[in-house]
Amino acid sequence: MRIELQDISAGLHPTQPILQHLSIQIERGEQIALIGPSGAGKTTLLHLLGLALAPQSGQVLHDGRDGWRMASGARHQERARIMIAPQTPPLPPRQRVVTAVQAGRLAHMGFWASLRAWLAPRDLHEVQTLLAEFDLADKLFERVDRLSGGERQRVGLARLAWSKADLWLVDEPLAALDPVRARQAMQVMTRWASERELTLIASFHQVDLALEFFPRVIGLREGTIFFDAAPQDIQKQDLEALFENEPLQ
């Protein structure tokens, strides 16, 4: 999916937009890492890109279409092509992993398919294969609240992978993961994104992993783009300036 942001201002309060005069162009199949200090607006930007937050001024175009100019029904259909994975995995505590993962494809399931998935999930094998990539194959029927924080985060990523979206927006996917698992998750995510030719945009606190795995890195600071370059073109001073007044990760 090709995305274009034109002179965007967005935020939760009308008088204090978090993002100001932002313009970005993203081509189909690009993989971008979003880094920056807390409060820079990374989550706001992801929600904006995901049609979950309307801009106060400017336009957000997905494949040339402005979602906020459409009727709400058409806009909702547009959302079926996008998947946001929030920082805290949005999984109901007592739900089982298999259902939590399959919920990723709800927008593409009709009434009867949804009812069946709710009562007696099918495609168990496929879900398990997916979970195996994250070493969660044996947790297929486990309840979400019986998993550790790291396992829950990986289930959130599995749900992302199960969806049929062509734009993945991932908010701090590695927060609860130890270094080994974090690396594994990155490898799986970026590999899938390449295989399916998806557009992947992920925000990080772990700058080193971001620089290692992504060909394009955008640094966000106080709602504006600090830099937008390939990792090899980013200098240490740029990173220090980006995170000024905040300890470097």
Add this chain to the structure above:
Amino acid sequence: MTSTRLADPSPALHDPASRGRFILGVMLFISIWEMGRLTEFDVNGLWGAVTDPAPRAFLLGFFPPAHSAEFLKLALLETWRTIAIASCGMFFAGLVGVPIALVLTRVLSLSALGNLENGSGWISERVRQFLRYVMIFLRSVPELIWALLLVRVVGLGPTAGVLAIAITYSGMLGKVYAEIFESVNREPTLALLNQGASRLQAFAFGLLPQCSDELISYTVYRWECAVRSSVVLGFVGAGGLGQQMDLSMKMFAGNEVCTLLILFVVLVAVADWTSQILRKVWG
């Protein structure tokens, strides 16, 4: 995605919850069917309710609500009587409930003075246990049944209602008051007892001030419940708005029933408003 793969080595997966869900579903279906039969559930009857002439006329007769001066005077009088029944009932309930709650409060027990953790005397404990069972009994029998019994004994009218409320609510008040008394900080009360104050004095000056807010709050809430109860008890002849509603329904006077229902809703709202003001003034 299909689930058939030729070179798939792993065994077929089976949802462990599916069997339980299926059984639950079947049991639910059978239970509902059986319960429908036991309760003589009759979907056609529902349809008949809106199409048959008698019920239909009754429902349509609701509008406009009766508003003759004569009927309104009667209705308002009955509304006041409902409040009166609830208030008298609560008064008696408190009369019985408070002493019981006091007896149940261990901190006021003289035999436990200085020995609170090991409990009071054997007799006191038996008495307390007995009182607790009495209160459970008083609370568990629905007040409607008490009212029904009392109407046979004392006749139709508000007396049966007052007594029914007094009986049931004394059980409730006794239990909750006792819990509130027990939950209060014991030091002030113990200090007074050790000084030689009588138990009632220790209660009034040590215990009561600490929990008066909670007591008022709960009592007022129960009074509201009592007002609603009195209406219900009226249907078995215990006086008030309920009895009048019952009469009007038996005469198929839909317009009167409508007025009475409106008055009931207003009554409940007024009771709620009164309780809120009282709580605010007190606290």
Add this chain to the structure above:
Amino acid sequence: MNGRVIAILSLIALVICSFVSLDLKLFSFFEPDSFTSMVRFMSEFLHPDVQPAFLFKIAAASAETIAMSALSTLIAAFLGLLIAFKARGVRPLLNVLRAVPELVWASLLLIAVGLGPFAGTLALALHTSGVLGRLYLEAFENQDPGPAWALSASGASSTQIFFFASLPQALPQLVSYTLYRWENNIRAASALGVVGAGGLGQMLSFHLGLFQMNKAASVIAATLILVTVVDAFSDTIRRRLG
């Protein structure tokens, strides 16, 4: 004047006025006629009728009462969910359903659908759906909006969001409320019979009307047992789930 003093004085005034306006015949207990009949009633009461034929009738009435309470609670849970799901502008309806006591609903419905447990079941269902609808609505409003938000952002329909996010999150709370209302409804179902809505209440009313105190005592005992059993059962389920 101190607010508290005014409050106390008003309460005293209320109680005095109440006593004055009612014609309470409290001392009628002690009149010779009622006293002797009371004593006779009491003694009959202490010898409940336990003949097998009668116990069988009690069992049948108990089954009817349990069925009334359980079925009405289930219907109310279903209606309550429906109402909570389609939450717009629904609060006034819920308030009306809740405010009108079960007995009043029952009396109205008896006229509409005739005597018997059907009217009682409907009455309980209507009143309880108001109560549960409001409790369910609050449970949904107070829950963590994260899962529902995420599903909405992925394009799921509101029904799908309900079943895959809102409901699973709120379920323990909803079940707890529903079981609690069942405990209430078993008491209400026992009582509704007095206006003709079947079950133990109707039996009680019948036998009291004939002054058959020994039979009435059995029915009341059965009611107490029923209420205790349902309370215990519901507590066990709640503890298992919680």
